[in-house]
Amino acid sequence: MAFRVFAIVSRVSPxxxxxxxxxxxxxxxxxxxxxxxxxxxxxxxxxxxxxxxxIDHSLLQPNLSAADLDAGCKLALAYDVASVCILxxxxxxxxxxxxxSSVMASTTIGFPHGGHxxxxxxxxxxxxxxxxxQELDMVVNISQVLSGNWDYVASDIAAVIKVAHDAGAKVKxxxxxxxxxxxxxxxxxxxxxxxxADWVKTSTGYGQGGATIEDxxxxxxxxxxxxxxxxxxxxxxxxxxLKIRDLGVTRCGASRTKExxxxxxxxxxxxxxxxxxxxxxxxx
Numbered sequence: 001m002a003f004r005v006f007a008i009v010s011r012v013s014p015x016x017x018x019x020x021x022x023x024x025x026x027x028x029x030x031x032x033x034x035x036x037x038x039x040x041x042x043x044x045x046x047x048x049x050x051x052x053x054x055i056d057h058s059l060l061q062p063n064l065s066a067a068d069l070d071a072g073c074k075l076a077l078a079y080d081v082a083s084v085c086i087l088x089x090x091x092x093x094x095x096x097x098x099x100x101s102s103v104m105a106s107t108t109i110g111f112p113h114g115g116h117x118x119x120x121x122x123x124x125x126x127x128x129x130x131x132x133x134q135e136l137d138m139v140v141n142i143s144q145v146l147s148g149n150w151d152y153v154a155s156d157i158a159a160v161i162k163v164a165h166d167a168g169a170k171v172k173x174x175x176x177x178x179x180x181x182x183x184x185x186x187x188x189x190x191x192x193x194x195x196x197a198d199w200v201k202t203s204t205g206y207g208q209g210g211a212t213i214e215d216x217x218x219x220x221x222x223x224x225x226x227x228x229x230x231x232x233x234x235x236x237x238x239x240x241x242l243k244i245r246d247l248g249v250t251r252c253g254a255s256r257t258k259e260x261x262x263x264x265x266x267x268x269x270x271x272x273x274x275x276x277x278x279x280x281x282x283x284x
Contacts, residue, residue: 052079053081053082055251056082056085059090073097076098084098108136112204112207115142129167138172139204140176142176145184146184150191161195174203175188175203185219185222199227203232204233207233209233211244213247
């Protein structure tokens with residue numbers, strides 16, 4: 001009634017750490033379950049690009065100079081993140097710097113309070129697309145959400161999504177969860193699903209609070225599978241980034257990109273990237 005255990009060990013590659021898998025072949029009679037519970041859990045880390053491509057490098061602090069913004073774009077290129085989310089006036093320059101790379105240029109719409117009229121948000125979206133924007137992070141009208149005026153909220157979101165999708169760009173809809181109750185967040189997830197938003201996003205990073213585990217679980221649960229989830233605010237280290245990834249989060253706004261990805265590269269035994277940190281790490 002013995003059983004045999006085979007351990008299959010893969011080697012460390014330049015882009016991923018050791019991953020060990022076990023298969024068990026039992027010679028016990030069929031009524032007896034194979035004792036997989038005896039196997040210790042083995043740690044595994046995803047390849048570097050899988051983690052780096054979660055990050056939207058945030059360059060939204062109002063005190064960033066043009067030199068800071070240029071340096072931030074170059075940092076994002078060096079670490080090969082998903083996108084740079086930059087102050088709207090600098091988006092055209094950002095798109096020029098990122099041209100030919102896999103790092104996308106993005107900016108904000110109705111940021112950070114969401115109280116712009118729908119016409120202004122649509123105009124901002126059109127300008128952003130003309131400036132080379134590929135992804136737009138828009139803030140819902142928080143006042144109208146709290147007022148329960150869902151028709152207005154939906155039409156406001158829909159106006160930006162239409163402008164973006166007609167041009168082949170994507171939209172992340174920011175809820176600013178710190179001001180909302182659970183039923184508000186659930187209804188927004190439903191609306192964003194109906195309107196085919198590309199992401200729902202927790203926060204601006206400049207409200208009274210940022211992403212929480214509870215909110216991320218709620219948003220993933222109540223959004224259809226075609227709508228992704230983005231965290232913003234409060235994700236400041238690699239361990240937290242990996243934790244939210246396990247919840248189904250696919251993007252994270254971050255100003256501490258260098259610190260998180262330097263840590264990742266150390267854990268993966270990858271060579272360091274020598275590029276200066278740019279600007280303030282406040283906000284996200």
